[in-house]
Amino acid sequence: MSDVGETEVFSVRGAASVPGTGTLLVTGACGRLGKGVIRTFHRERPVIGVDRRPFPDRPKDVEHARVDIRRKKLKDVFRSGNIEAVVHLGVMHDPRASAAEHHSWNVAGFQKLLEYVAQFKVPKLVVLSSANVYGPQPDNAQFLPEDAPLLGGARFSEIRDLIEVDMLTQGFFWKHPTTETVILRPVHILGQVRNAASNFLRLPTIPTLMGFDPMVQVIHESDVIGAIRCALAPKMRGIFNVAGKEPLPLSRIVRMLGKTSIPIPYTLGKALLKRLFALHLSSFPTPELDHIRYVCMVDDGLARKTLGYEPKLSVEETVLSVEAERFS
Amino acid sequence: MMYVRRVERRLARLGGKLFGVAPLARKLVSDAVSAVDDFMTARLGEEFNERLARVPKNLMSSGVDPFGMDPEWTKYALASAAFLHRHYFRTEVRGQEHVPAGRALLIANHSGQVPIDGALIGASLFMDVEPPRFMRAMVEKWSQTLPFVSIFFSRVGQVVGVPENAKRLLERDEVLLVFPEGARGISKTFDQRYRLADFGLGFMRLAIETGTPIVPVSVIGGEEQYVNVKNVETLARLFRMPAFPLIPQLLVPGGVLPLPTKYRITFGEPMFFGGDSDDDDSVMEEKVELVRATIQAMVNRGLRERKSVFFG
Structure with a gap:
């Protein structure tokens, strides 16, 4: 009889007895990647999307909590549903937003989220960081391991928020061992997403830096979702670099897209981009230039071994996916 | 928008x-x-192309290796090095059978003000060793900030000099050349010629950690290509260069070219070291000294046997 009683208690609280089927909370749900994550998981388990933006085309069985993660209302979301896992994608990358807004959203908002994860003893937390936290440097090892220093903020202040989020998660990892915390650091994500890397490759003519052609790694958004799936599996915890199939020179990517590139000397390019950005003619802040100048590649051996992650799409499919949307 | x-x-x-x-x-x-x-083809013979076809490459689908080395670029760099190797310096190579087919660390004495010794060792690994190999070496990290230079180094297989890169190359069974004397070795003055400077310890830790045989290499002929009378330290500091050598021949027309000395490159028997790669410096120093002494002995023997700097 006691068994039945226990089951009843669980069902009242809405938790699943099988791990991996409980409610999943996704922040940044209305971004392209967030939507992808939700479409992938909503048939397998209850999903709550958190985003202050509207979500008009959401699947019917997905609950959308339209809240700002900095607000108290977020706590109600945690209180009402028995949440088994949190996937945090809600990092703001808008290069036009003010530094204060960036910081309060990315860091203060995230701290609130961590607080609730701890308070409601959520068993799993997956945070999407980025390989950009390492930063492109002339003295980078060709493939950086997870314990490489996070130097991305040295020249690029917008990355500092992301590094802070990464560090906060690392602190949380040690302070709350009951929550299985996973940090994923994917390389440049390509696909339908609107990030700097994809937007750069969508330019009709691709500017490059004269005399520089670094090796780069790219990953398709669906492979990132694949990595999130691996990270959600029970017992997985830790920090993992995530990359696509294989690295290649930037010039090969341009060639794959069948586009022309204009090589520009670095100093000229820097001055030009600074002016264009100030005039709102370009959405790329100047420090992004270092990404087409120096290597910032990662060793994802740990994710492949421990998480069982395996990229599915070839480099060519990944690169060409940025253009797919233009014609559809 | x-x-x-x-x-x-x-x-x-x-x-x-x-x-x-x-x-x-x-x-x-x-x-x-x-x-x-x-x-x-005319200068180096069909042999060059035939060797190019046989060299182990380990490429990805984009035609480069993970470090960005592209055989299409490497072949031209090698051809110019091979031309110098065969026709200008008329290098005499010995002990090529000592280079193992798998991973190896080549440890050589450094000389000659400009690293021609590195290029010639690379050429002999390709032209004289069986099977032919692409040599990998490490470059200063500031070279990555120079346009064109950074692409060139990466495409011909030169990687940024950090220990992680060296380790990864050896794990991929490549041949890696290291000059443990570093900048002190290359800018020796003429009176210090063929006297090996102190060795760094990094290569020994690397060899032990990756279980790589060390092949000692002696290079003779480099010290006479540019005669360095004196290193001017104040000027070196002023221009932030590792050394500022005074080379009188640069004042003679055509003296920019190195003197056509005859190079002699000897590969010694591979040396194997065991133990813990995290051992104290004192333990490492003993092992490193063994390698240094071996190379110094090879250099001394080569100098005794040499009859002329330029011929024979």
């Missing part, structure tokens, strides 16, 4: 114009390339 589109369109048009000039430029480049190819 409108402005962005307009700028994009303008850029695209500019790109199109550049594309119009491209066929002519491409023809010029392809003519130049085929002329170089013919010259290579």
Whole structure:
């Protein structure tokens, strides 16, 4: 009889007895990647999307909590549903937003989220960081391991928020061992997403830096979702670099897209981009230039071994996916 | 958004114009390339192409290796090195059978003010060793900040000098050349010639950690190519160079070219070291000293046997 009683208690609280089927909370749900994550998981388990933006085309069985993660209302979301896992994608990358807004959203908002994860003893937390936290440097090892220093903020202040989020998660990892915390650091994500890397490759003519052609790694958004799936599996915890199939020179990517590139000397390019950005003619802040100048590649051996992650799409499919949307 | 589109369109048009000039430029480049190819075959013989086909490459689908090495570029760099190797310095190579087929660390004495010794060791690994190999070496990290230089180094297989890169190359069973004397070795003055400077310890930790045999290499002929009378330290500091050598021959017309000394490269028997790669420096120093003494002995023997700096 006691068994039945226990089951009843669980069902009242809405938790699943099988791990991996409980409610999943996704922040940044209305971004392209967030939507992808939700479409992938909503048939397998209850999903709550958190985003202050509207979500008009959401699947019917997905609950959308339209809240700002900095607000108290977020706590109600945690209180009402028995949440088994949190996937945090809600990092703001808008290069036009003010530094204060960036910081309060990315860091203060995230701290609130961590607080609730701890308070409601959520068993799993997956945070999407980025390989950009390492930063492109002339003295980078060709493939950086997870314990490489996070130097991305040295020249690029917008990355500092992301590094802070990464560090906060690392602190949380040690302070709350009951929550299985996973940090994923994917390389440049390509696909339908609107990030700097994809937007750069969508330019009709691709500017490059004269005399520089670094090796780069790219990953398709669906492979990132694949990595999130691996990270959600029970017992997985830790920090993992995530990359696509294989690295290649930037010039090969341009060639794959069948586009022309204009090589520009670095100093000229820097001055030009600074002016264009100030005039709102370009959405790329100047420090992004270092990404087409120096290597910032990662060793994802740990994710492949421990998480069982395996990229599915070839480099060519990944690169060409940025253009797919233009014609559809 | 409108402005962005307009700028994009303008850029695209500019790109199109550049594309119009491209066929002519491409023809010029392809003519130049085929002329170089013919010259290579004529000077170095069919053997060069035959060896190129046999060298283990380990490439990815994009035609480069994970470090960005591209055989299409490497072959031209090697051809020029091989030309110097065969015709200018007339290198005499010994002990090539000592180079193992798998991973290896080549440890050599450094000399000659400019690293021609490195290029010639690379050429002999390709031209004289069985099976032919592409040599890998490490370059200063500031070279990555220089346009064109950074692409060139990466395409011909030179990687940024950090221990992680060296380890990864050896794990991929490559041959890695290291000059443990570093900058102190290359800028020796003439009175210090063929006296090996102190060795760094990094290569020994690397060899032990990756279980790599160390092949000692002696290079003779480099110290006489540019005669360095004195290193001027104040000028070196002023120009932030590792050394500022005074080389009188640079004042003579044509003296910029190195003197055509005869190079002698000898590969010694591989040395194996065990133990813990995290041992104290004192333990490492003993092992490193063993390698240094071996190379010094090889150099001394070579000098005794040498009859002329330029001939025979």
